Amino acid sequence: MAELSDRARALRHRIMDQIRRTGTAPALRELRDEFQLTETELATDLRTLEGAICVACQDAEHAESPTFQGTPLPAPQPPLGELVYARPFATFPNHYRVSVDGEQRWFAECAVEACAISGQFPGAEVVVDSVCRQTGERVRLVGRDGVLIDYSPATLRVHLGYPLREMPHRVVGWCDYNSFFASEAAAADWQRANPEVRGITRSPAQMSRLISELLGVGRLEYDYQPDVPILPLLRRAGRLGLLRPGPWNLPLPDPFWLPTLRMARDWKRQGLGNFFRFHLR
Secondary structure, three states: OOOOOHHHHHHHHHHHHHHHHHOOOOOHHHHHHHHOOOHHHHHHHHHHHHHOOOEEEOOOOOOOOOEEOOEEOOOOOOOOOOEEEEOOEEOOOOOOEEEEOOEEEEEEOOHHHHOOHHHHOOOOOEEEEEEOOOOOOEEEEEEEOOEEEEEEOOOOEEEEOOOHHHHHHOOOHHHHHOEEEOOHHHHHHHHHHOOOOOOEEEOHHHHHHHHHHHHOOOOOOOOOOOEEEHHHHHHOOOOOOOEEEOHHHOEEEOHHHOOOHHHHHHHHHOOOOOOOEEEOO
């Protein structure tokens, strides 16, 4: 496991302070000037932060795109290289509108992160307003401190399009297919029309727990890196949505979530680095 440098931590802290406060992210030129970095130095630090699942820089496929998840945007996505996600936030207006104590200025990066984004605003009531990708039906989630209090419709499902092992190739694009569907039937209708995307669905509560109890732990701290307690993860796999029915309906680990040796190799080839902290308890 690698450790983020003090400078990379300071960059993340600067980015997150601004986006929590204003809903916007600093431009790369602002970060270069403020930290007195060369383009190469900043790119290296941001790549390590991408490997730690802290930020994502815009890629060529999505640069200045007028749409996100097939939905037209009020303004194009950020240009190539600029910050597109300061996880769990998107840096551009989209259809995951986040309101804190009645004020809307933030946007989530995808449906998965939207389920627990209230953890970024301790003590506040956080509302996410979105839409079903298939029917356009209104979606609303209410949370506090990373825990879902309520959501509608009651049949709401979260769809994830690509397995975890695809992440090295989809640092930005992995979120393209993490969407809300008003029901399992709506998700199935969309899946039939998009057979190339072989995804899974989970409940909003499971995705809220996955983020707030696993990847989101410590995100408010200066020295945050993803922290994976292996034994608690195994004990809580069902409530985190990491299992699927097996023979005789016995729950088994869902391979959708399992890393592979090829993923580890590809992760390294992409220059992402292993910044996950693993421990037994």
